[in-house]
Every structure is written in C-alpha cells, then in structure tokens.
Amino acid sequence: MTPLPFFVYGTLRTGARNHHALLLHERLAATEPGQLPDTVLFEGPGYPYAVEEPGCGGVVRGELLTALPAVYPALLQDLDRLEHHVPGDPRSLYDRVARDVTRLPDGTAVRAWVYLASARVARHLRATGTPIPSGDWLAHHPGG
Secondary structure, three states, rough: OOOEEEEEOOOOOOOOHHHHOHHHHHHEEEEEEEEEEOOOEOOOOOOOOEEEEEOOOOEEEEEEEEEEEHHHHHHHHHHHHOOOOOOOOOOOEEEEEEEEEEOOOOOOOEEEEEEOOOOOHHHHHHHHHOOOOOOOOHHHOOOO
C-alpha cells in the first residue's frame, strides 16, 4: 500500500480532542490546510460525518496530515480503529477511501485517505441529518 496523507475534518484536526489523544503532533511530518470538494458535512454525536454529494458544490474544510514514515502503519491502524472502519463490515461508521483533496492556498490536488460516512450512515444523514453549512467542524464546534 502506498502511504497517503490523511484528510481530517473533525476531532483529529490540530487543537481538537483526538488530535491530542492520538499524540498526532509527535507522529506527523507535515500539516497543511485543505478542503474536500463536492461533500456535505453533517452533525454527528460529538463528531462530524462527511458525505459525498457529486455536483453539490459544497466543501468540507480540514487538514492534510502527512505521517512520519516510521509510524505510518501504526497510525493507519489507530485511525481505522478510532473511525470504526472495518473493511467489509456493514456496521462500520466510516469508510476509508482515497480521494483528491484540494491543498490550500495553492489549489493543487493531493490524493489522500478520507474517512467518509459509510453508505448506511450516509443514507440516514441525507434523510434526517443536520448539515453544517460552513463545512467547517471547528468553526461550528470550537475545540473539536
């Protein structure tokens, strides 16, 4: 597997609770602002969900995290566990997928891992969820 940066948009962003809990500041080579296009951000139970909506024009704001090479495999496992991502398990809350994320401020596209709401969760959010119009979890929930 080719190591990709991670695009985070909620409690894993700099200054938010899980960024500290996972000691990300010690495990990263770089952190850059970014945004995920054609995506809607929804309220969750203390954390957000990003749902792809092609053509919607919405963006989710967050950060691109580049792991130190020596810790990449362990960090990938830790993030999968935190995000309740189990490949093939229909009870998963998130699916880890590779997507093009826009690096800010230069606008270049960067392929990154993103944890999107699983299909089951996305269906529920589209039907009854509360979108966050700004697409920015930390602006909506300071301290994450």
